[in-house]
Amino acid sequence: MTDFRQKALDYHAFPKPGKISVEISKPAETAKDLSLAYSPGVAEPVREIAADPENAYKYTAKGNLVAVISNGTAILGLGNLGPLASKPVMEGKALLFKRFAGLDSVDIEVKHRTTEEFIQTVEAIADTFGGINLEDIKAPECFEIERELIERCNVPVFHDDQHGTAIVTAAGLINSLEVQGKDIAEARIVCMGAGAAAVACMELLIKCGAQRENIYMLDRNGVIHTRRDDLNEYKALFANNTDKRTLEDVITDADVFVGVSGPDVLPAEAVKLMAPNPVIFACSNPDPEIKPELAHATRDDLVMGTGRSDYPNQVNNVLCFPFIFRGALDVRATRINDEMKVAAVDAIRALAKEPVPQEVLVASGYDSLEFGKDYVIPKPMDPRLLPRVARAVAVAAVESGVARIALPENYMQD
Numbered sequence: 001m002t003d004f005r006q007k008a009l010d011y012h013a014f015p016k017p018g019k020i021s022v023e024i025s026k027p028a029e030t031a032k033d034l035s036l037a038y039s040p041g042v043a044e045p046v047r048e049i050a051a052d053p054e055n056a057y058k059y060t061a062k063g064n065l066v067a068v069i070s071n072g073t074a075i076l077g078l079g080n081l082g083p084l085a086s087k088p089v090m091e092g093k094a095l096l097f098k099r100f101a102g103l104d105s106v107d108i109e110v111k112h113r114t115t116e117e118f119i120q121t122v123e124a125i126a127d128t129f130g131g132i133n134l135e136d137i138k139a140p141e142c143f144e145i146e147r148e149l150i151e152r153c154n155v156p157v158f159h160d161d162q163h164g165t166a167i168v169t170a171a172g173l174i175n176s177l178e179v180q181g182k183d184i185a186e187a188r189i190v191c192m193g194a195g196a197a198a199v200a201c202m203e204l205l206i207k208c209g210a211q212r213e214n215i216y217m218l219d220r221n222g223v224i225h226t227r228r229d230d231l232n233e234y235k236a237l238f239a240n241n242t243d244k245r246t247l248e249d250v251i252t253d254a255d256v257f258v259g260v261s262g263p264d265v266l267p268a269e270a271v272k273l274m275a276p277n278p279v280i281f282a283c284s285n286p287d288p289e290i291k292p293e294l295a296h297a298t299r300d301d302l303v304m305g306t307g308r309s310d311y312p313n314q315v316n317n318v319l320c321f322p323f324i325f326r327g328a329l330d331v332r333a334t335r336i337n338d339e340m341k342v343a344a345v346d347a348i349r350a351l352a353k354e355p356v357p358q359e360v361l362v363a364s365g366y367d368s369l370e371f372g373k374d375y376v377i378p379k380p381m382d383p384r385l386l387p388r389v390a391r392a393v394a395v396a397a398v399e400s401g402v403a404r405i406a407l408p409e410n411y412m413q414d
């Protein structure tokens with residue numbers, strides 16, 4: 001067993017199995033305390049909530065509580081390993097919600113037979129939470145699941161692998177293109193993968209200025225083109241009318257490679273074929289589409305990002321989901337709409353251009369960091385992400401009419 005593997009297993013096993021726990025937030029020492037916390041006192045908020053469900057935000061933890069829900073069908077890039085095996089990742093997301101945004105979070109792994117059964121399970125428990133973060137649910141089912149749950153639930157529902165990934169990818173990519181002196185409207189983009197993350201990333205890039213016809217998407221069967229008869233409706237949106245069939249065909253002169261597929265699918269020979277000053281985001285976790293060492297050894301003019309914490313430019317939805325939920329919950333948004341997503345992109349992008357505080361340098365192991373090839377996107381442990389991104393999202397929610405309460409005091413000042 002490698003040293004790192006053992007360290008990772010020990011981290012999860014000791015001193016107590018798992019990564020999250022529940023703590024109580026009110027005194028519960030005396031009979032007097034218990035008479036308030038439990039019987040008879042608890043009956044009072046029960047009556048208040050029965051009279052008006054909004055009172056759940058006043059008298060329970062609902063407003064600060066996010067459910068992280070998975071069925072384990074697309075656990076990182078490891079594939080469909082089932083609900084229980086997804087639990088460490090879901091606990092990990094809960095850890096990140098708490099660590100970065102102070103949000104309480106519980107992981108829920110759902111075993112189900114049909115897509116409708118999954119939807120009904122989540123719908124049935126949704127009112128318990130302030131928001132629902134769907135995680136690691138494979139395409140194409142994830143699209144129907146999210147669409148249905150948004151319609152059926154009274155709280156925001158957000159599939160992190162779609163939109164969290166898209167927001168961070170868009171922020172990082174727009175900055176990278178700026179560093180490389182390129183215009184997103186003209187960039188030729190290759191997207192390896194045609195699932196949850198891929199479809200959402202490319203749709204958001206189009207909203208940010210990319211041209212649909214400049215995007216070449218690939219799945220396990222190669223380039224997605226109009227003559228294929230095996231495409232689901234989501235892949236079909238990216239079918240190019242082209243004779244190009246292979247990665248080699250589409251990567252030639254491409255400005256951007258976005259990998260949201262699986263490990264080691266981008267060979268060095270393909271990297272050599274890209275246009276001058278390319279951008280490669282190899283976002284598959286835990287193992288990227290190409291190892292940064294290999295990509296950098298192949299050419300020296302690229303901006304390289306991965307989904308991992310141990311290389312520069314971590315393009316990972318951790319930069320988004322804690323903060324977008326913080327902003328959404330703080331104004332009790334009914335949904336997380338495009339305006340809020342674009343506001344998050346802009347806030348994340350802008351932060352990368354500011355001087356990096358010493359505490360961030362120390363936490364990320366750098367002597368200095370400056371906007372450029374090795375720093376196109378903020379570090380997850382940057383404490384400015386929380387106020388900046390959450391505020392931008394909350395303001396966008398208010399302005400786009402999905403907030404149910406006014407902007408809180410602490411969001412008022414610029």
Ligand SMILES: NC(=O)C1=CN([C@@H]2O[C@H](COP(=O)(O)OP(=O)(O)OC[C@H]3O[C@@H](n4cnc5c(N)ncnc54)[C@H](OP(=O)(O)O)[C@@H]3O)[C@@H](O)[C@H]2O)C=CC1
Nearest residue numbers: 076077139194195196197219220260262284285307316317
């Ligand atoms: N860095 C980040 O923040 C994030 C990274 N990701 C990564 O993106 C990847 C996909 O996740 P997600 O979209 O949720 O999963 P999905 O199961 O929804 O989609 C996976 C897609 O990848 C394609 N794919 C898998 N292996 C290959 C391969 N060898 N060659 C070409 N295409 C391949 C599949 O092709 P087909 O349709 O033919 O089966 C499918 O289109 C994972 O590796 C995940 O770790 C995801 C979210 C966030």
Ligand SMILES: CC(=O)C(=O)O
Nearest residue numbers: 076077161285316317
């Ligand atoms: C980061 C993440 O959500 C994933 O790889 O699935």
Ligand SMILES: [Mg+2]
Nearest residue numbers: 076135136161
């Ligand atoms: Mg995920």
